[in-house]
Amino acid sequence: MRAQDADRLFYYLCGGLALGLILLVIGIGLTLLWGSLPSIKAFGFKFLWGKVWDPVNEEFGALPFIVGTLITSFLALIITFPFAISSGIFLAEYAPPRIAGPLSALIELLAGIPSVIYGLWALFYLVPVVRWFEMRLGAPPFGLGLPTASLVLAIMILPYAASITREVLKMVPQELKEAAYGLGATRWEVIRGVCLPYASSGIVAGLVLSLGRALGETMAVTMVIGNRSEMPTSFWDLANTMASVIANEFTEASKDIHLAALIEVGLLLFVITLLVNILARMVIIRLKVK
Amino acid sequence: MNRLLYRKLKDRLAFFLILVLALCPTLPLFHILLGVVKQGISSISLEFFIHLPKPPGEEGGGVGNAIVGTLMLALSASLLAVPIGILCGVYLSEYAKGRFGEAVRIAADVLQGTPSIVFGIIAYLWVVKPMGHFSAFSGSVALAIMMLPVIVRSTEEILRMIPETLREASLALGVNYWRTVLKVIIPTGLVGITTGILLSLARIMGETAPLLFTAFGNPFWNFNPMQPVEALPLVVFKYAISPYEEWIRQAWGASLVLTGLVLVLNLSARLLARRMGGHGR
Amino acid sequence: MAARTVTDPKELAIFEVRDLWAYYNEKPAIRKVSLKIPEKKITAIMGPSGCGKTTFIRCLNRLHELTPGASIKGEILLRDKNILEMDPVLVRRKIGMVFQRPNPFPTMTIYDNVIAGYKLLGVRLKREEADRIVEEALRKAALWDEVKDSLHKRGTYLSGGQQQRLCIARALAVKPEVLLMDEPTSALDPKSTAKIEELIVELKRSVTIVIVTHNIAQAGRVADYTAFFYLGELVEFGPTSEIFTVPKDPRTEEFLKGKFG
Ligand SMILES: Nc1ncnc2c1ncn2[C@@H]1O[C@H](COP(=O)(O)OP(=O)(O)OP(=O)(O)O)[C@@H](O)[C@H]1O
Ligand SMILES: [Mg+2]
Numbered sequence: 017m018r019a020q021d022a023d024r025l026f027y028y029l030c031g032g033l034a035l036g037l038i039l040l041v042i043g044i045g046l047t048l049l050w051g052s053l054p055s056i057k058a059f060g061f062k063f064l065w066g067k068v069w070d071p072v073n074e075e076f077g078a079l080p081f082i083v084g085t086l087i088t089s090f091l092a093l094i095i096t097f098p099f100a101i102s103s104g105i106f107l108a109e110y111a112p113p114r115i116a117g118p119l120s121a122l123i124e125l126l127a128g129i130p131s132v133i134y135g136l137w138a139l140f141y142l143v144p145v146v147r148w149f150e151m152r153l154g155a156p157p158f159g160l161g162l163p164t165a166s167l168v169l170a171i172m173i174l175p176y177a178a179s180i181t182r183e184v185l186k187m188v189p190q191e192l193k194e195a196a197y198g199l200g201a202t203r204w205e206v207i208r209g210v211c212l213p214y215a216s217s218g219i220v221a222g223l224v225l226s227l228g229r230a231l232g233e234t235m236a237v238t239m240v241i242g243n244r245s246e247m248p249t250s251f252w253d254l255a256n257t258m259a260s261v262i263a264n265e266f267t268e269a270s271k272d273i274h275l276a277a278l279i280e281v282g283l284l285l286f287v288i289t290l291l292v293n294i295l296a297r298m299v300i301i302r303l304k305v306k
Numbered sequence: 307m308n309r310l311l312y313r314k315l316k317d318r319l320a321f322f323l324i325l326v327l328a329l330c331p332t333l334p335l336f337h338i339l340l341g342v343v344k345q346g347i348s349s350i351s352l353e354f355f356i357h358l359p360k361p362p363g364e365e366g367g368g369v370g371n372a373i374v375g376t377l378m379l380a381l382s383a384s385l386l387a388v389p390i391g392i393l394c395g396v397y398l399s400e401y402a403k404g405r406f407g408e409a410v411r412i413a414a415d416v417l418q419g420t421p422s423i424v425f426g427i428i429a430y431l432w433v434v435k436p437m438g439h440f441s442a443f444s445g446s447v448a449l450a451i452m453m454l455p456v457i458v459r460s461t462e463e464i465l466r467m468i469p470e471t472l473r474e475a476s477l478a479l480g481v482n483y484w485r486t487v488l489k490v491i492i493p494t495g496l497v498g499i500t501t502g503i504l505l506s507l508a509r510i511m512g513e514t515a516p517l518l519f520t521a522f523g524n525p526f527w528n529f530n531p532m533q534p535v536e537a538l539p540l541v542v543f544k545y546a547i548s549p550y551e552e553w554i555r556q557a558w559g560a561s562l563v564l565t566g567l568v569l570v571l572n573l574s575a576r577l578l579a580r581r582m583g584g585h586g587r
Numbered sequence: 588m589a590a591r592t593v594t595d596p597k598e599l600a601i602f603e604v605r606d607l608w609a610y611y612n613e614k615p616a617i618r619k620v621s622l623k624i625p626e627k628k629i630t631a632i633m634g635p636s637g638c639g640k641t642t643f644i645r646c647l648n649r650l651h652e653l654t655p656g657a658s659i660k661g662e663i664l665l666r667d668k669n670i671l672e673m674d675p676v677l678v679r680r681k682i683g684m685v686f687q688r689p690n691p692f693p694t695m696t697i698y699d700n701v702i703a704g705y706k707l708l709g710v711r712l713k714r715e716e717a718d719r720i721v722e723e724a725l726r727k728a729a730l731w732d733e734v735k736d737s738l739h740k741r742g743t744y745l746s747g748g749q750q751q752r753l754c755i756a757r758a759l760a761v762k763p764e765v766l767l768m769d770e771p772t773s774a775l776d777p778k779s780t781a782k783i784e785e786l787i788v789e790l791k792r793s794v795t796i797v798i799v800t801h802n803i804a805q806a807g808r809v810a811d812y813t814a815f816f817y818l819g820e821l822v823e824f825g826p827t828s829e830i831f832t833v834p835k836d837p838r839t840e841e842f843l844k845g846k847f848g
Contacts (some may be wrong), residue, residue, distance in 0.1 A: 020674060026484030030397035033390050034410045037458065040451065041413045044420070044428050051431050102327030110321065121576060126335040128572045129342075130512020132539045133561045136546045137338045140345075174331045202317035225419075232421020234515035235539075239547060259423050259515070266427070266519045282427045286420060293419035297412075403655065471690040474650055475754070479704040479761060480680030489707045493694040 045286065052280030054273055063280060069245040069261075071269070076277035078284060080247045084255040085285075087162055087248070088237065089230035092169035093223060100174050100226075101219065104181025109207055120182060127175030135239035138168040143240060155252040160242040162255050168236045173226040180222030184215040221299040228292040232285060234259040258285045342561050349559025359525055359541075362550045369560050371527050375535035376567070378442055379521060380511055382531060383449035388503055391454050395461025395499075396487055411459075418455040425451050426516035434520060442528070442535035445521030449513060453506040460502025464495040501575045508571035512564055514539035538564040598625035601765065601795050602647065607661035609642050609651055616642045618819040619661075624765075624812075629787060629796045631810035631827065633803070635842060639819040640799040644767045647797065648682040649675040665764075680704075683758030683794075685768040689750035691742030691757070698738040700753055701725060704761035720760050727793070728756035729786045748779025752786065759794070766790065768798040772805070784809050803843060807831055815839045 049056075055063065059076060066077015103123070107116045146167070147159030188211045196206045212219075242254025243264050256264070258281050269275040353368050360367030394414075398407055425448040433444035468491055476486040492499065514537075517523075522534040523544065538560050545557035600623035609617035616639045624630050632640045645651040646659055649670065663670050670678045691700045701721045705712055712720070721738070725731040730752040734745070742753050751771060758766055768787070772780040787796060787809050800806050806813055806827060814824040815836070823836045834840045 020482075020676070023483040026487070027401060030393045030401065033393045034397040034402065034406075036390070037394055037410055037417075037454065038413045040454075041416050044424070047428055047431050048424070051427070096331075099327050099331045102324045103331060106324050106328035110324065123332070123335070125569060125572050125576075126339065128508055128512075128568050129338060129565055130514070130539055130542075130568060132512065132514040132542045132546075133342060133565060134338065136542055136557055136561055137341055139546060141337065141341060171331070171334050175335070178331075202313055204317040204320035205313070207320075228419050232419075232423070234421065234423045235543060239543070259421055262423050262427065263515055263518055266430075267522075279427055279431075282424050286424050289419055289421055290416060293415060297415065469690070471686050471688060472692065474653075474684075475686060475690045475692070475757075476703070476707060477653065478648055478650060478679055478684035478686075478767075479707065479757065480676050480678075481704070481707040482676045485707050485709065490692055490694075494692070496694070 045283075048279060048283040048286055052276050052283050055276035055280045058273060059277075063277070064284075067247050069277075071265070071271070071274045074271065074273055076273070078258070078277075078281050080245055081256050081258045081261050081281060082284070084162070084241070084248060085231055085257040085259070087255075088165045088169055088241070088257060089227055091162075091166035092173060092230045093227050095166065095170035096174045096177055096226065097223065100177035100223075101181055103174070103178035104185055104219070105207060105211075107178070107182040108185035109203070109211065120179060123175045124179055127172075127179070130235075131172065131233060132235040132239075134168055134172050135236035138164060138236060138240045142167060150252060155250075158242060158252070158254055160240050161253055162241070162248060162251060165237045165241040165255075165257070168240055169230045169233055172233060172236060173230050176229060177222055177226040180225065181215075181219050184218030184222060185211055187218070188214045217299050217302055221296045224292060224296040224299060228289050228296065231292065232259055232289050234263050238263045258282075339565070342558065342565050345555075345558035346560075346562025346565075349556055350562065354556075354559055355563075358527065359556075362548070362553060365552060367556070369536075369538065369541050369556065369563070371524065372536040372538045372541045372560065373563065375442065375521065375524070375528065376511060376538045376564075378529070378531065378535060379446050379449060379517070379537055380507055382443065382446035383453055383510060384503070384507065386446060386450035387453035387457060387506070391457025391506075392461050392492065392499060394454075394458045395465060396492070398458065398462040399465035400487060400491075414455040414458045417451065418459075421515075422448075422452060422513050423515040423518075425449075426519055429516065429520045437532075440520060440522035440534040442521050442531045442533065445517045445535070445537070446531070448516035448520050449510040452510050452513065452516065453503075456506035456509060457499075457502050460505070461495070461499050464498030464502070465491060467498075468494050497578055497581065501578045504571050504575035504578070508568050508575065511571065512539050512568050514543050538567075598628065600624060601626035601666060602797075603662075603664040603667075604647075605662040605664070607643075607646060607663065608659070609639070609646050610658045610660075611642075611654065612656040613658075616819050617646065620816075620819075620821045622814060622821055622824050624795065624797060626795050627791055627793075628811040629791050629798060629809050630812045630814065631806035632797065632799045632814050632816060633801075633806055633842070634816035634822075636801075638816040640816055641769055642819075643816065644684075644769060644797055644799055647765070647767055648679050648684055650679075650684070680761055681763055682765045682767060683761065683763035685751070685754050685758055685766065685771045687770045688774050689747055689754050691745075691750050691753050693741065693743045695742060696739045697734050697742045697745070697753060700742040701756050701760050703757055724756040724760040725753075727759050727790065728752045729782065729789070730756055746779070748775050748782060751775060751779070751783060755783075755786065755790075759790075763794060765795045765797065768796065770799050770801060773801060780805075803845075815842065817842075 055076060063078055065079050067079050068075050068077050069080060107120050111119060142164055143159035146164045147157045150157045192210050193206050196210045237257050238260040241256060241260055243256055244254035245256050245261065248255045262278050262282055266278050269278055353366060355368060356370045357368030358371055398410060402410060429444045429448035433447050434440055472490060472494060473486060476490045517537055517540055521537055523540045524534040524536045528535045541560045542557050545553040602624035604620060604622050607617055607620045608615055632643060634640055642651060647663060651657050652659055692703055695703060698721055699706060701724050702717055722731060730749060733749060745753060772783050790796060810827045813827045813830045815822045817838050823830060823834060823839045834843060
């Protein structure tokens with residue numbers, strides 16, 4: 017074999033595997049679609065706004081989970097937002113490098129703690145706290161439910177959002193900041209007037225990516241959300257998210273149509289996180305163009 | 307003058323607000339770590355590491371089978387993902403210039419952003435259903451898919467940083483391209499690639515969702531990849547939501563072991579990355 | 588215009604370049620260059636920055652075509668065989684190259700760096716044979732005495748000048764017929780430079796050398812022949828002494844007087 021042929025072969029091997037990566041993603045989408053066909057045929061678009069999820073009577077509508085997912089994720093994002101931004105600013109602008117380096121490493125390490133452990137912690141430490149509040153406020157004292165799930169999600173995405181904010185702020189050119197200092201600006205004025213505007217779209221992209229994480233987070237949520245497949249009617253309700261209902265019911269689904277409905281929920285989740293990630297990517301691309 | 311005072315005051319105020327807001331969230335994070343250590347340490351004993359679990363209600367027993375299972379899953383997922391991931395990374399850094407490369411990168415990003423439970427469904431449909439039963443292998447397929455994007459992107463990034471002249475030095479010796487890649491480029495980037503692999507391992511070691519309906523769990527010893535297998539995160543989940551006190555205690559113990567594993571992986575990745583940075587290739 | 592090729596008829600040419608064009612993205616960087624490079628001599632390639640020196644010698648071992656968007660036209664005969672029609676990998680075994688910046692393989696020891704041309708190709712060498720090749724190459728590169736006790740240390744621990752000699756040893760170890768050098772001393776201090784110049788003169792007994800240099804004095808010290816390039820064209824080629832004393836082209840003269848970069 018000539019040397020060039022071997023090189024060509026290697027090229028095709030690498031290229032073939034790279035193509036495989038694309039096919040893998042397409043395959044995942046198609047498999048989910050194929051797996052949910054029975055459910056799609058039976059319920060059509062009604063699946064999206066059906067409020068009843070009743071495996072016994074074989075009626076499936078995913079709205080309760082869509083709502084549960086959106087409420088917990090957005091709430092988590094709102095709770096996290098001020099803390100994440102502040103942490104990012106603190107690490108990038110205020111903390112001396114000797115502290116900032118180890119501190120952000122530490123935060124990233126904590127971000128690596130498995131989600132099931134966040135769930136365990138929430139179950140035994142967060143739930144009592146939430147219950148205490150609920151009793152004070154006259155809400156049903158489940159301790160579990162939407163508020164607890166949102167809180168644990170907020171804690172989980174915080175390190176991620178903070179480290180992206182920090183990285184984006186680090187990319188602000190030193191000259192720009194020095195120019196502002198040269199004009200007599202205070203540190204806060206420099207941050208407010210130069211750094212944050214410059215980094216804004218990067219920070220937004222980071223938040224969108226964090227939202228994507230929250231949307232698909234499964235275990236911690238499953239452990240504290242209460243697993244109730246009905247439309248939530250109040251903020252204190254027990255609920256289910258798209259991910260948690262799959263985690264809960266998938267192995268128990270004895271009927272094909274139930275399994276197909278769960279797979280369709282998975283398909284929805286796949287599509288939604290895909291869209292969210294594309295959105296984040298677009299923001300990042302705009303950032304690069306700027 | 308007043309104006310200056312006002313501005314300075316605002317500056318101070320902003321600083322304190324940011325400081326407080328920045329430090330607040332570290333409290334729950336540290337509390338989790340401390341909680342795991344405090345609650346978990348009481349379970350840790352030799353028995354805990356090498357024994358099978360006892361039936362509910364009985365004292366003692368361990369998570370030996372889950373530790374073995376987790377290692378088995380990680381190993382087989384790596385066997386699947388590492389070679390494929392590295393070669394894809396090589397493709398992206400060495401060959402891909404145009405649209406196709408961009409599509410591959412997007413595919414990796416999509417995989418990175420997809421919730422892990424989706425990979426559980428996929429491995430269920432691709433492996434469990436055709437095989438007819440749960441298995442460690444199906445779990446490692448799900449985990450391998452999750453490792454891929456991390457390995458692909460980190461390999462690409464590392465290889466891009468390798469100076470062109472090294473490649474040319476090898477080619478100028480009459481070494482053909484694939485040998486240059488395998489014997490010069492990859493070894494030069496090996497530290498960075500290893501970092502990526504360790505990070506991807508840390509990512510999947512603690513994953514529960516993709517194992518729920520693939521590896522499934524197994525209260526006995528199992529070394530056969532075609533059979534269901536226990537895993538540490540599955541144990542934590544099952545025990546945590548169980549009504550038995552002894553099990554809940556062991557859930558904390560398993561959490562401590564799992565956290566230790568993940569932190570060690572993350573830390574070694576970080577130390578490696580620092581070593582690489584220090585040497586300044 | 589047709590390039591003037593002046594070669595001493597007594598010398599045997601190892602390379603004959605005929606009407607060579609080289610392009611980056613359709614833009615020519617080498618324009619219709621023809622010249623004969625004499626065997627076992629040192630030929631210097633000179634000219635102002637960006638005139639195509641690097642491009643030219645990278646054509647000679649077919650590294651040029653690895654640059655994305657680069658292409659090449661014409662003939663390059665190595666002992667009457669057109670290398671553009673040969674397997675590039677074989678071409679590069681016969682024609683070694685030393686780069687501007689020393690680039691030892693950072694993952695390999697000094698020893699392994701020297702026999703990299705075998706190791707990387709998967710050629711199995713017997714222990715004694717490998718030892719012999721390493722010693723011979725390092726001796727030729729005038730590095731043996733300095734590193735013989737640290738052969739199993741990483742090549743990157745050496746000084747810049749030593750690294751460059753290690754790269755020369757690496758190129759020599761596969762016994763090339765021609766050694767291409769692209770400004771091999773421009774990243775080095777004067778002392779290391781002197782050492783490498785000495786070495787280059789020594790080497791011409793066994794190998795033909797083509798060296799790109801910016802340094803007029805260097806060309807004067809080491810080169811038997813000098814080619815002067817300007818804007819991708821070969822302006823003048825001949826024995827160094829002639830080119831330096833009676834340049835035929837005004838552009839050469841200006842360059843020698845230091846008029847261009
Ligand atoms: N990779 C490339 N892509 C496009 N154009 C290139 C590339 N490399 C070189 N060129 C162009 O080709 C011409 C010749 O470049 P070359 O590097 O051969 O010059 P040189 O004589 O070696 O210069 P120097 O003395 O600075 O090393 C220059 O105009 C340069 O801009
Ligand atoms: Mg050059």
